[in-house]
Amino acid sequence: MTDAVSLAPPSPSRRVTVDIPTLLGVRGGGADHVEWSRIRAAQLFAGRKMALVLLAANIAAVLATGFLVRDTVPAWQIATWSALLVAVAASVGFRRLAVHHNGESQASVRDLRKTGWEGLALGLGWSCVPILFCTHAPSGTTAGLGITLTVLMTAAAFAMAPLALATLVFLGYLGAAMVIQLLIAGTTSAAFGILGFTLLLMAGCISRARALVLIRANEITLNERDETVSLLLREFEDTGADWLWETDAMRRIVRASPRFAVACGLEPGAIDGMPLLQLLAGPSWDSGEFAPELRTLAEKLRRRESFRDVSLPVTIDGQGRWWDIAASPRFGDDGEFYGFRGVISDITELRASEDRINRMARFDVLTGLPNRLMINETLVRTMGEADRWGGRYAFMMLDLDRFKAVNDTLGHPIGDRLLGRVSERLEGLMADGNLCGRLGGDEFAVIVRDATDAGAIDDLARRIIETLSQPYDIDAHTLYIGASVGIAIGPRDGRTAEMLVRSADLALYRAKDAGRGVYRSYEPELHVKAEERRILEMALRTALENGEMHLEYQPVVDARGERLVAFEALLRWTSPRFGIIAPEKFIPLAEDARLIAPIGAWALRTACEEAAKWPSDIRVAVNVSADQLQNPNFVTTVTSALANTGLSADRLELEVTESVFLTEALGATKVLERLLDMGVRLSLDDFGVGHSSLGYLSRTRFSSIKIDRSFVRDAAAGTREAVAIVHAVIALARSLDIDTTAEGVETEAEHRMAQAFGCTNVQGFYFGRPMPVEQARALAHGRWKASAAA
Structure with a gap:
């Protein structure tokens, strides 16, 4: 028999499986060894309680057997057999009585297996009755013995049922002896009857044993649950x-x-x-x-x-x-x-x-203002309330101007304290019902729940810019920053929080483009421009691999001898969909989209490859962005381009703008120093139109300075300020042994001015417009004539 019974143990995650081998003790209980050890102890203890009943049944059966065979079997045989059987029964009974149980006792599989030997001993003793006493006994005596044995088997099946192994061995051995004896005597029907009776007793024994296991398992479950409840109650009390x-x-x-x-x-x-x-x-x-x-x-x-x-x-x-x-x-x-x-x-x-965790999740740790999550939740709630009552609301996005320069020059601790001071000023401007918060970095937001008065919204934006632009005194530093503000009014500029935030963001970009320190409101064309920008960016991402990029070359001429000294490589993009796209439009887009690095690397390799085909006295100048110099791998890019094309390092000139030095903390200066150590020339482009500082010239070994076209034009026209600036720049460069290049020379007057002031080189339409590579190559190999170029 292989069927099994499932028990529900104290823990709902465990189940005790009872199969026949485990019930008999032939094998252990698997992973449920703790429960089964206690169940086996209960089986042994149940056998102990019926030990005296079993002993009495054996003694009574011995006496009845002796009385029935007294006339057919010698007395000494009866006495010997009786003594041995009573001794075995007494030994089994006393072994059972020696078992103790306290509810937590445990028993091993070996303890349960030993009971099988007890059943075997009793079975051997009683199997002698049909073999020794029934052979020559009259039919009446045989019938009496059969009744005695069946009664004994029934009593054993009842008294020894908890010890299923011992009971089955006893019943099986004695039943087999009776069946064999009846078959020998030729009473087949009686033999089959005894066989069926024996099997029935064995099945009943197994059923009772299972019932005992189920009862004991339930007791264990209830006891453990009672202990758990008692423990909980004690905890409640304690x-x-x-x-x-x-x-x-x-x-x-x-x-x-x-x-x-x-x-x-x-x-x-x-x-x-x-x-x-x-x-x-x-x-x-x-x-x-x-x-x-x-x-x-x-x-x-x-x-x-x-x-x-x-x-x-x-x-x-x-x-x-x-x-x-x-x-x-x-x-x-x-x-x-x-x-x-x-x-x-x-x-x-x-x-x-929970309140502390909720505050940490919804408030900025640095400034104490609501963070992006709470701003978004408040905006959604504000929009919902306004929609029910038909009101208007506003969302402002603020970006601090020149904050990054503070972080880069004075460090993040000062920058963090500055953000704290900004948040204090911003909170002081908030009226009842309005909310200000920090989106992250140097970006802040303001939610105005009632935007019915458009003039009040504009006034708030102006006050925010004026207040945040006032100087800050932090650790003996007087700091000057500003703010740009983008405004979106709902529901006109967006019916969802995402749309309203996007509209305010687009307005903020417009404010930055307008020169910063101003506020701008969202207008529908901003979305159109943003969509155009997105489409243009998608086209730019595949322009390089589709071969849409090319270089044009503009000559750079010696101002005195009018000798061709270099070409400036200028990047151009011709899109099959949008046509010719101006560099001032797609270069900033490439920088924002993180595409300038691969595009710049391609331009550098292409320019070096072309310059290697020119005479050895003609250089090539390539513009490099600040983003490229912030990447330490840019040195490897330049080295690879020079090595693969065979161009000498002194024939490559990299043009950078002053914006490079605003990111000095990111390692741009170190990259430039490594390039200079390789022999690459360095030119400072558009000098004077940005955040000019003489410190740039003292810290970096520039080969040349390029004077912006606006100064060249105004100086040629006789503007006093422009003349003074050009004179000063040229004098400074000469004292530092740095060449100067006048950009944007378009007329003879501008050319004569550059010569008169002492510029080293000139560049502009007067000497040649940007030209295709074939024309530049021919010009490099031909004789330079200014008149022909013009």
């Missing part, structure tokens, strides 16, 4: 934060524990009979100003339904606390309502912890 409570049908406290009374700030005797709701309401009971949570609790009590996780604010001795309440109704057998029984837990510390 802890100071959980209390059991009970009410009658009128919601009055009954049988209150002293600890519950102490927790309520009352004497133990004063709490009995007090209405539960009055107890929980505290001082607000007389005023009638109840917390909404108390009304919720009252409604649940009125409905007489179970509830849990009802959090309620209470006041104990003037101190605010939070209690969590759970309860179930009590009903009698007749359905009569008796009241409620439940538990109260003090969750004040848990609520405080």
Whole structure:
């Protein structure tokens, strides 16, 4: 038989499987060794309780057998057999009586297997009866012996059932002996009858053994559950934060524990009979100003339904606390309502912890302002309220101007303190109902719940810019920053939070493009431009691999001898979809989209490859962006381009603008130093039109300075300021042994001015426009003539 019975053990995650081999002790109980060891101990103890019954049955059967065969079997045989069998039965009985059990006892598989030998010993002793005593006995005696043995087998199946292995061995051995004897005697029908009877007794034995195991397993389960409940009750009694409570049908406290009374700030005797709701309401009971949570609790009590996780604010001795309440109704057998029984837990510390976590999740740690999550939640809530009442609302995005320079020059600790001061000023500008917060970095946001007055919104934006632009005194530093503001009005500029934020972001970009320090409102064409920018960016991402990029070359001429000295490589993009796209349009887009590195690397390799085909005295100049120099791998890019093309390093000139030095903390200067150590020339482009500083010239070994076209044009026209600036730049460069190049020379007058002022080189339409590579190559190999070039 291989069927099994499933038991539900104390833990719902474990199950004890009872199969026949495990029940008999032939094998262990697998992973459930703890439960089975206790069950086996219970089996042995059950056998102990029936040990005397089994011994008495054996002695009675011995006496009955001796009496039946007294006339057919010699007395000495009867006496010998009787003595041996009684000795075996007594030995088995005393072994069973030696077993002790206290509810936690355990027994091994080996202990259970030993009982099989006891059943075998008894089986051997009783199997002698049909073999020795029934052979020559008359039919009446044989029938009497058969009845005696069947009664004994029945008694054994009942008394020895807990020890299934011993019982089955005994029944099997004795039943087999009787069947064999009956077959020898020729009584086949009686043999089959005994066989069926034996099998029936064995099945009953197994059934009783299983029942015992089930009972014991249930007892173990109940005991462990009782222990768990007792432990919980003891914890309730020992802890100071959980209390059991009970009410009658009128919601009055009954049988209150002293600890519950102490927790309520009352004497133990004063709490009995007090209405539960009055107890929980505290001082607000007389005023009638109840917390909404108390009304919720009252409604649940009125409905007489179970509830849990009802959090309620209470006041104990003037101190605010939070209690969590759970309860179930009590009903009698007749359905009569008796009241409620439940538990109260003090969750004040848990609520405080949750509040701290909630604040950390919704407030910026550095400034204490609402963060992006809370700003978004507030905006969604504001939009929902405005939609119900038909109101207008505004969302502002703020970006600090020149904040990055503070971080890069003075360090992040000063930058963090500056952000804290900015947040304080911003909070001071907020009227009731408005909210300001930090989106991240140096970006802030303002939500105006009532934007009916458009003039008030503009006035707030102006005050924000003026206030944030005032100087800041931090650690002996006087810092000057500014702010740009983008404004979106809802629902006109967006009916969802995402759309409104995007509209404000587009307006902020417009404010930055307008020169910063101003505010701009969203206009529909901004979205059109943003969409055009997005489409153009998608086209730019595949322009290089599709072969849409090419270089044009503009000559750079010696100002005195009018000798061709270099070409400046200029990047051009011709899109099959959009046509020719101006560099001033797609270069900033490439920088924002992080595409300038691969495009710049391609331009560098292509220019070096072309310059290697020119005469050795002609250089090539390539523009390099700040983003490229912030990448340490740019040195490897330049080295690879020179090595693969065979161009000498002194024939490559990299042109950078002053914006490179604004990111000095990111390592741009170190990259330039490594390039200079390789022999690459360095030119400072557009000198004077940006954040010019003489420190740039002292820290970096420039080969040349390029004077911006605006100064060249104005100086040629005789503008005094421009003349002074050009004179100063050229004098400074000459003292530092740096060449100067006048850019944008388009007329003979401008050319003569550059010569007169002492410029080293000139560049502009007067000497040649940017030209295709074939024309530049021919010009490099031909004789340079200024008139022909012009």
